[in-house]
Amino acid sequence: MATLHRLTLTAALAATTIIAGAPALAQDDSVLVGHLADYTGATSFVGKQYGPGVADAFKEINADGGIDGTMVELDTVDYAYKVPEAIAQFKKWVGNDMVALQGWGTADTEALISFVARAEIPTISGSYSAHLTDPQGKNANTKAPAPFNFFYGPSYSDACRALVQWAAEDAKEKGTENPTFVHTGDNHPYPNAPKEACASYAEELGFTVAQPVVVPLAPGDFKAQCLTIKDSGAQYVYMGNLGGSVVSLIKSCNTVGVEATYMGNPWAGDYQTVEAAEAQNLIFPSSTPFYGADVPGMGLVKKILENGGGQVGDRPTHHYLRGICSAYYMKEAMQWAKANGGITGKNIRDGMYQKTDWVPEGLEGVCSPSTWTPEDHRGLLRVTINSGSFTDGKAVIKEIAEIDVPRREEWLGQ
Amino acid sequence: MAHVPNPRPTGDFRATYAADRTLFRTRNETMAVLAGVVLVALCPLVFGGYVLSQLILIGIYGIAALGLNVLTGMTGQISLGHGAFFGFGAFASAWISGNGIPVLIAIPLAGLMTMAVGMIFGIPAARLKGLYLAIATLASQYILQDFFARADWFTGGTYGSLAETASVFGFQLNNDARYLYLVLFWVVVAFVAVANLARTRDGRALVAVRDHYLSAEIMGINLTRYRILSFGISSFFAGIGGALYGHYLGFVSAEGFTIILSIEFLAMIIIGGLGSVSGSLLGAAFILLLPQAMEVFANGVATVVPAIAQGTAYIKQMSVGAAIILFLVLEPEGLVHRWRMTRASWKLFPFSH
Numbered sequence: 001m002a003t004l005h006r007l008t009l010t011a012a013l014a015a016t017t018i019i020a021g022a023p024a025l026a027q028d029d030s031v032l033v034g035h036l037a038d039y040t041g042a043t044s045f046v047g048k049q050y051g052p053g054v055a056d057a058f059k060e061i062n063a064d065g066g067i068d069g070t071m072v073e074l075d076t077v078d079y080a081y082k083v084p085e086a087i088a089q090f091k092k093w094v095g096n097d098m099v100a101l102q103g104w105g106t107a108d109t110e111a112l113i114s115f116v117a118r119a120e121i122p123t124i125s126g127s128y129s130a131h132l133t134d135p136q137g138k139n140a141n142t143k144a145p146a147p148f149n150f151f152y153g154p155s156y157s158d159a160c161r162a163l164v165q166w167a168a169e170d171a172k173e174k175g176t177e178n179p180t181f182v183h184t185g186d187n188h189p190y191p192n193a194p195k196e197a198c199a200s201y202a203e204e205l206g207f208t209v210a211q212p213v214v215v216p217l218a219p220g221d222f223k224a225q226c227l228t229i230k231d232s233g234a235q236y237v238y239m240g241n242l243g244g245s246v247v248s249l250i251k252s253c254n255t256v257g258v259e260a261t262y263m264g265n266p267w268a269g270d271y272q273t274v275e276a277a278e279a280q281n282l283i284f285p286s287s288t289p290f291y292g293a294d295v296p297g298m299g300l301v302k303k304i305l306e307n308g309g310g311q312v313g314d315r316p317t318h319h320y321l322r323g324i325c326s327a328y329y330m331k332e333a334m335q336w337a338k339a340n341g342g343i344t345g346k347n348i349r350d351g352m353y354q355k356t357d358w359v360p361e362g363l364e365g366v367c368s369p370s371t372w373t374p375e376d377h378r379g380l381l382r383v384t385i386n387s388g389s390f391t392d393g394k395a396v397i398k399e400i401a402e403i404d405v406p407r408r409e410e411w412l413g414q
Numbered sequence: 415m416a417h418v419p420n421p422r423p424t425g426d427f428r429a430t431y432a433a434d435r436t437l438f439r440t441r442n443e444t445m446a447v448l449a450g451v452v453l454v455a456l457c458p459l460v461f462g463g464y465v466l467s468q469l470i471l472i473g474i475y476g477i478a479a480l481g482l483n484v485l486t487g488m489t490g491q492i493s494l495g496h497g498a499f500f501g502f503g504a505f506a507s508a509w510i511s512g513n514g515i516p517v518l519i520a521i522p523l524a525g526l527m528t529m530a531v532g533m534i535f536g537i538p539a540a541r542l543k544g545l546y547l548a549i550a551t552l553a554s555q556y557i558l559q560d561f562f563a564r565a566d567w568f569t570g571g572t573y574g575s576l577a578e579t580a581s582v583f584g585f586q587l588n589n590d591a592r593y594l595y596l597v598l599f600w601v602v603v604a605f606v607a608v609a610n611l612a613r614t615r616d617g618r619a620l621v622a623v624r625d626h627y628l629s630a631e632i633m634g635i636n637l638t639r640y641r642i643l644s645f646g647i648s649s650f651f652a653g654i655g656g657a658l659y660g661h662y663l664g665f666v667s668a669e670g671f672t673i674i675l676s677i678e679f680l681a682m683i684i685i686g687g688l689g690s691v692s693g694s695l696l697g698a699a700f701i702l703l704l705p706q707a708m709e710v711f712a713n714g715v716a717t718v719v720p721a722i723a724q725g726t727a728y729i730k731q732m733s734v735g736a737a738i739i740l741f742l743v744l745e746p747e748g749l750v751h752r753w754r755m756t757r758a759s760w761k762l763f764p765f766s767h
Binding site: 082084087088091092107110114115187188189192 | 463563564572573574576663664665667669670
């Protein structure tokens with residue numbers, strides 16, 4: 001009898017443990033987030049800043065308790081900016097039940113549009129191609145709707161429109177009549193993304209738009225291209241490339257004697273580029289303050305950097321901060337998903353739509369208020385414009401304008 | 415006397431016509447090949463995604479390497495544009511299937527289209543030899559690469575193009591296990607075809623062109639015709655391989671088909687064995703698996719010597735290069751030769767020479 005009693009007790013205990021243990025087990029679980037980074041490829045100059053931003057941010061998120069208890073297993077893969085590698089890696093991750101993707105380049109992100117839509121994997125990319133902003137294909141000119149693609153910051157097209165708008169005012173101030181605008185960049189999806197959109201807005205604002213000049217993404221001697229730019233008589237040169245290519249272009253054009261204002265895309269300008277190019281008045285957009293700025297959220301950024309992998313040294317560029325923002329928007333969307341039916345791709349996507357003028361908690365002043373809706377993935381339309389100059393051996397960067405790009409219907413996805 | 419890679423060994427006589435007609439040398443060899451095909455066909459029951467994806471890629475690259483082996487190993491022509499032909503096949507198949515033609519038909523059609531392109535780019539071979547031909551084919555690599563980046567209607571330009579999923583009467587070949595059978599089918603077709611080609615009148619003509627073009631011409635072989643034909647056959651298999659690759663990934667991007675790929679194909683056939691049919695597959699397996707084996711090796715070294723943990727990526731890359739150099743120095747006749755030596759030592763044991 002005593003034995004039987006003990007047996008019942010044991011069984012009851014076991015049952016209690018199992019029932020009580022189930023939620024405890026669920027607390028310990030983790031979700032896989034894929035992370036495509038470029039540390040060795042053509043865009044590694046900024047990839048080595050943005051990638052660690054994402055990775056260090058998720059490290060901090062996990063240290064702070066994850067997604068309300070669920071750990072994020074971030075698998076960072078250096079795909080060297082090669083599309084086939086990215087696709088092969090994506091397929092592998094989908095086989096391992098990935099719930100979300102932190103992407104990188106334009107070529108691979110655009111190649112993956114239909115893949116992420118089919119597999120329902122929300123993607124926050126380092127590509128700001130405007131082709132990713134039309135989730136339902138509402139604009140008749142959109143080639144393919146991108147329902148699962150997001151990014152933090154103004155699109156390449158909107159950033160370029162803001163630059164052109166600034167250039168129009170600058171030309172008026174300087175008294176330049178009928179200024180000329182020229183697009184430079186490689187024949188590659190990333191520099192090409194804003195090419196037509198930006199040129200047509202420049203024309204609308206009264207610019208003469210010169211024939212685009214193809215400049216390779218890999219650094220080199222670009223004097224031939226610079227002679228073409230000089231012949232076009234352009235006063236405003238938009239640069240669709242980044243890093244070494246931008247440095248080479250500015251140096252080559254200075255040799256040739258081009259007198260123009262250089263305007264970069266969101267990846268083309270930072271203190272390292274200004275210093276390497278010894279540039280004067282390099283105009284570039286940004287969507288976060290620079291590291292060390294006096295804003296409330298900088299404390300968290302410093303903490304993330306201190307506890308991080310140490311890949312960016314102690315003075316990261318603003319690309320690192322954008323990586324952090326990308327990670328924290330995803331984190332809060334995952335939190336919403338967890339509270340509303342579980343961390344699945346579709347729920348995370350819906351989580352991105354829950355807030356307006358959204359700033360992730362703890363990053364006030366770092367990430368600008370952004371709003372994504374089911375019809376419009378242009379999260380941020382405010383563009384900060386900076387001017388960087390190389391003076392006394394170091395880069396001096398000044399904010400010169402803040403431009404709100406209008407949310408025009410016909411610009412959705414373009 | 416020119417060097418003849420992988421000749422038939424001394425003492426290997428064929429006394430009857432029937433013996434001369436067999437595809438494989440011995441009965442055991444026939445059985446072994448059949449068993450190999452059956453084993454690969456059974457793999458999806460045992461292995462997971464990783465092994466299957468490796469088998470698929472070995473098959474795909476093996477088919478393309480086989481094509482290059484017809485050109486380089488059998489006919490003695492060099493091509494530095496094989497990767498671009500591989501890419502052309504991928505884009506062609508994506509384009510054909512995008513226009514409503516089933517993928518299974520699009521793949522051989524893409525092979526034929528690539529064959530036509532290959533024959534056009536093979537025309538310089540009528541006049542050029544050796545290094546000069548190498549440079550001429552290098553040009554075809556760059557011309558095609560530029561075409562991929564610009565021909566929006568055909569390739570989607572720099573954005574690339576989507577390749578449909580293959581399906582058989584509505585049954586989607588949408589995972590590795592299913593796709594493996596499609597690749598296996600083409601591997602068998604391609605390798606049997608080339609093994610047979612070597613024994614035909616045309617195949618012997620190709621070998622004659624390689625061994626001594628002047629003698630071949632005196633014997634009445636039309637050099638121009640056979641050199642261009644060789645480019646055609648080689649590109650056909652490159653196209654088939656490329657088409658299979660495109661539909662496997664689901665997306666074709668101009669970035670994937672650079673000169674590096676062309677050189678990898680050359681490395682595959684040199685390491686596998688020039689002129690050897692089975693060597694093409696061995697070489698493809700070697701080149702694909704070596705970096706992964708070296709990764710395991712480098713990580714293993716890093717666990718023993720933690721100080722070099724930061725440098726595993728470099729160690730991996732350098733070991734791949736070192737392994738290839740060692741291979742070429744120690745085994746210039748390729749993996750196939752090594753295999754024959756091993757087999758000979760078993761057969762002659764304990765009296766191996």
